[in-house]
Amino acid sequence: MLDGxxxxxxxxxxxxxxxxxxxxxxxxxxxxxxxxxxGQAGFMAVGAYAAGILTVKFGLPFPVxxxxxxxxxxxxxxxxxxxxxxxxxxxxxxLTLAFAEIVQVVILTWEYTGGAxxxxxIPFNKYTLExxxxxxxxxxxxxxxxxxxxxxxxxxxIHEDEAAAEVMGIDVVRVKLLxxxxxxxxxxxxxxxxxxxxxxxxxxxxxxLLGIEILxxxxxxxxxxxxxxxxxxxxxxxxxxxxxxxxxxxxLVPLSWTDFFPMNRIYDFMYEFLDFENEKRLIxxxxxxxxxxxxxPQGLITRxxxxxxxxxxxxxxHV
Amino acid sequence: MSEAxxxxxxRADKLTKRFGGFYALKDFDMDVAKGDIHAVIxxxxxxKTTFFNLVTGxxxxxxxxxxxxxxxxxxxxxxxxxxxxxxxxxxxxxLFGQMTVLENVMLGRHCRAYLSLWKALRNTVLxxxxxxxxxxxxxxxxxxxxxxxxxxxxxxxxxxxDLSHGKQRKLELARxxxxxxxxxxxxxxxxxMNPHETEELDDVICSVRDRGITIILVEHDMNLVMGxxxxxxxxxxxxxxxxxxxKEIQDDPTVIEAYLGEDVSL
Amino acid sequence: MIYQQLINGLxxxxxxxxxxxxxxxxxxxxxxxxxxxxxxxxxxxxxGLYLVIHAGANIYMALLGATIATACxxxxxxFAAVRPVSKDYPLAxxxxxxxxxxxxxxxxxxxxxxxxxxxxxxxxxxxxxxxPVTISSVQIFTLAVAIVxxxxxxxxxENTKMGRAIRATAENHETAALLxxxxxxxxxVTFILASAIAGIAGVLDGVKNSAISPFMGLQVxxxxxxxxxxxxxxxxxxxxxxxxxxxxxxxxTAAYLGSSMRDFFTFAILILILLYRPTGLFGTxxxxxx
Numbered sequence: 001m002l003d004g005x006x007x008x009x010x011x012x013x014x015x016x017x018x019x020x021x022x023x024x025x026x027x028x029x030x031x032x033x034x035x036x037x038x039g040q041a042g043f044m045a046v047g048a049y050a051a052g053i054l055t056v057k058f059g060l061p062f063p064v065x066x067x068x069x070x071x072x073x074x075x076x077x078x079x080x081x082x083x084x085x086x087x088x089x090x091x092x093x094x095l096t097l098a099f100a101e102i103v104q105v106v107i108l109t110w111e112y113t114g115g116a117x118x119x120x121x122i123p124f125n126k127y128t129l130e131x132x133x134x135x136x137x138x139x140x141x142x143x144x145x146x147x148x149x150x151x152x153x154x155x156x157x158i159h160e161d162e163a164a165a166e167v168m169g170i171d172v173v174r175v176k177l178l179x180x181x182x183x184x185x186x187x188x189x190x191x192x193x194x195x196x197x198x199x200x201x202x203x204x205x206x207x208x209l210l211g212i213e214i215l216x217x218x219x220x221x222x223x224x225x226x227x228x229x230x231x232x233x234x235x236x237x238x239x240x241x242x243x244x245x246x247x248x249x250x251x252l253v254p255l256s257w258t259d260f261f262p263m264n265r266i267y268d269f270m271y272e273f274l275d276f277e278n279e280k281r282l283i284x285x286x287x288x289x290x291x292x293x294x295x296x297p298q299g300l301i302t303r304x305x306x307x308x309x310x311x312x313x314x315x316x317x318h319v
Numbered sequence: 320m321s322e323a324x325x326x327x328x329x330r331a332d333k334l335t336k337r338f339g340g341f342y343a344l345k346d347f348d349m350d351v352a353k354g355d356i357h358a359v360i361x362x363x364x365x366x367k368t369t370f371f372n373l374v375t376g377x378x379x380x381x382x383x384x385x386x387x388x389x390x391x392x393x394x395x396x397x398x399x400x401x402x403x404x405x406x407x408x409x410x411x412x413x414l415f416g417q418m419t420v421l422e423n424v425m426l427g428r429h430c431r432a433y434l435s436l437w438k439a440l441r442n443t444v445l446x447x448x449x450x451x452x453x454x455x456x457x458x459x460x461x462x463x464x465x466x467x468x469x470x471x472x473x474x475x476x477x478x479x480x481d482l483s484h485g486k487q488r489k490l491e492l493a494r495x496x497x498x499x500x501x502x503x504x505x506x507x508x509x510x511x512m513n514p515h516e517t518e519e520l521d522d523v524i525c526s527v528r529d530r531g532i533t534i535i536l537v538e539h540d541m542n543l544v545m546g547x548x549x550x551x552x553x554x555x556x557x558x559x560x561x562x563x564x565x566k567e568i569q570d571d572p573t574v575i576e577a578y579l580g581e582d583v584s585l
Numbered sequence: 586m587i588y589q590q591l592i593n594g595l596x597x598x599x600x601x602x603x604x605x606x607x608x609x610x611x612x613x614x615x616x617x618x619x620x621x622x623x624x625x626x627x628x629x630x631x632x633g634l635y636l637v638i639h640a641g642a643n644i645y646m647a648l649l650g651a652t653i654a655t656a657c658x659x660x661x662x663x664f665a666a667v668r669p670v671s672k673d674y675p676l677a678x679x680x681x682x683x684x685x686x687x688x689x690x691x692x693x694x695x696x697x698x699x700x701x702x703x704x705x706x707x708x709x710x711x712x713x714x715x716x717p718v719t720i721s722s723v724q725i726f727t728l729a730v731a732i733v734x735x736x737x738x739x740x741x742x743e744n745t746k747m748g749r750a751i752r753a754t755a756e757n758h759e760t761a762a763l764l765x766x767x768x769x770x771x772x773x774v775t776f777i778l779a780s781a782i783a784g785i786a787g788v789l790d791g792v793k794n795s796a797i798s799p800f801m802g803l804q805v806x807x808x809x810x811x812x813x814x815x816x817x818x819x820x821x822x823x824x825x826x827x828x829x830x831x832x833x834x835x836x837x838t839a840a841y842l843g844s845s846m847r848d849f850f851t852f853a854i855l856i857l858i859l860l861y862r863p864t865g866l867f868g869t870x871x872x873x874x875x
Contacts, residue, residue: 095860
């Protein structure tokens with residue numbers, strides 16, 4: 001559909017941005033009930049491998065893989081979510097981390113899907129970009145509805161004060177399980193899309209680093225509103241790309257502006273500095289992360305950020 | 320005293336709760352008549368809040384039985400007890416601070432509006448992609464009614480934490496009422512209220528009772544307690560030391576002794 | 586065979602212990618999962634390497650240099666990524682220290698390249714045979730340094746005023762502050778201590794394995810987390826023992842069940858501990874909802 005408009009590189013960047021947004025939402029759902037998970041990369045792996053088995057070993061079409069991959073991950077998610085109900089905070093963080101690591105071991109040792117050689121020959125899905133953004137839009141609609149619904153409020157109340165929510169008649173156990181399973185489902189979708197775009201996955205694709213990155217997307221974007229994870233994932237994925245192009249922007253500066261003593265040195269220094277190889281770019285990325293947390297520890301987007309837009313919602317008849 | 324005084328709303332039977340070697344509540348028996356305002360008083364640490372926690376399931380009892388409307392309460396989960404019709408407020412206000420006043424009350428309504436999680440998911444999110452589910456509208460209407468009743472409707476869009484202390488206490492009450500209780504446990508509802516607000520609260524509690532809701536009241540303000548209670552139970556060190564009409568309690572020597580040294584005038 | 590494996594486990598475990606001690610100190614005092622701790626370990630190793638190669642330092646100078654460098658790094662971390670970040674948002678300091686992790690790792694990659702680098706021999710390798718067991722002088726040296734460090738740290742925490750302040754803060758922030766403990770200073774000292782120990786552990790690791798890489802931090806960081814939990818959050822003695830225990834378990838499973846089972850076991854144990862003994866193997870304290 002968009003073939004003619006985008007070159008392969010841009011297309012790829014957009015696809016990864018979209019997959020990261022989906023992954024960030026998978027973190028957001030359990031977080032809405034106060035559950036912090038470092039294991040979303042593990043769920044992505046489950047989805048990727050489950051769907052990969054269907055499409056590679058059984059030759060089933062991609063949409064079937066996508067759906068079944070997501071559902072299998074949701075089931076695994078509920079299985080992990082059940083013991084996770086007993087623990088909170090840092091303990092839950094470590095539990096989900098352990099889950100992700102165990103998924104790694106399984107990937108590494110399971111010869112059926114290639115083991116340490118990785119899962120090869122996954123069919124390439126031509127329409128990944130379209131799939132990704134349709135899912136992103138559906139998710140945003142879903143979360144917009146959820147935020148204004150009773151169920152969403154029930155989730156928020158559990159985040160704020162679990163015991164009080166329970167006393168108000170909220171079935172905390174079920175709501176938390178639902179959130180965890182739903183998060184896993186969304187992560188599974190992200191994993192399936194990822195695998196059928198790269199056509200090759202191994203344990204490195206879903207390492208603990210990815211899990212940390214997903215947490216970063218959501219926290220940097222802000223988790224008090226559903227726009228946060230999407231913005232966080234988009235900003236953090238595009239930021240390195242942006243840094244890459246900074247030098248091109250510098251070249252646009254007219255020569256006459258910089259062709260005298262202090263400015264030419266500064267220009268040369270900047271030009272030299274903005275020669276962003278990989279490591280340098282990541283150093284800057286790390287520094288920006290730290291600065292963001294100092295300046296906006298609550299995340300880029302909060303409810304207060306969106307307040308000016310609220311008149312839009314009020315006009316649609318919500319008292 | 321109400322006319323339904325012969326039928327029992329809540330019965331505690333040899334209720335015991337230990338924390339280590341310390342008995343917070345020991346062999347505690349109590350009958351609460353339907354339609355009564357039943358006060359539970361006692362010095363600090365006498366076990367009043369523990370009693371509430373046992374009734375609502377926030378803490379498991381070590382032994383003893385709780386019967387609600389002639390049926391034993393077995394399910395330990397607080398949410399199930401709320402569904403059965405027992406609601407409470409908290410001594411240390413536990414509102415959902417990030418939500419608005421209206422949202423807090425609607426949250427209390429959640430358990431009545433949606434009997435299953437799937438229904439909640441389907442009706443609010445999937446069923447009608449645009450506009451609002453029928454349940455949400457009903458919930459809002461119901462919540463507004465309660466806010467009206469308690470005189471909080473002007474603040475319905477304020478954040479819960481932005482309310483004054485007295486209004487936060489009222490909001491706690493509103494949220495508990497939204498769960499449609501038949502038994503309401505009020506844990507020091509007048510704490511931190513000024514005399515005017517306390518007086519207002521007096522009327523509110525009575526009108527809640529007049530809606531047919533049985534009330535158990537833990538309160539330190541003896542004027543309030545003696546003014547509105549039908550019966551009073553006195554706890555000290557986890558055991559019941561007296562029970563009776565307010566007048567009897569006021570003249571009971573054991574009660575006066577228990578309160579000696581406390582800055583409370585009966 | 587089994588004795589040899591136990592010795593190997595002890596070696597591995599000692600470096601886990603050193604890293605986990607720092608984690609647990611920082612967690613105890615700040616309630617913060619200090620993600621950059623593995624990178625501090627890595628930086629220590631590279632500073633040691635740099636001193637040996639470019640300054641011709643011997644192992645003692647390398648250790649000293651790495652200690653000073655990582656202690657400074659600890660101070661830097663406090664002022665750059667911990668203190669300025671609001672504690673009202675529990676995940677914010679986590680992210681800022683992850684940012685620090687990324688910075689440190691990529692500075693190392695930038696300077697030394699992304700490959701594994703050989704760590705030159707700094708101690709003459711002599712093999713000692715005790716019956717069926719063979720121990721090299723390098724192993725004895727690293728183990729000795731690790732043990733001396735742990736004993737010194739233990740004495741410091743038990744017997745000095747600052748040590749008591751650290752313990753008090755780990756027990757309860759507010760109370761410690763009320764009792765006149767300067768919490769800011771305690772945090773700073775804790776970071777210095779933890780970082781210095783991790784730096785030394787990094788050099789020892791380089792000496793022992795004769796190879797280091799800029800990416801060695803993550804694995805160490807994760808294992809350190811596991812050890813911290815096994816030992817009980819905030820429990821220094823627990824971390825020491827649990828590190829050695831985990832080292833032994835890993836080496837034994839790798840030897841008898843295959844190396845791929847090693848991590849599986851580690852994390853299966855972690856899950857069981859989390860679910861059934863969240864206070865750790867020796868923990869008596871409960872830190873709820875941290």
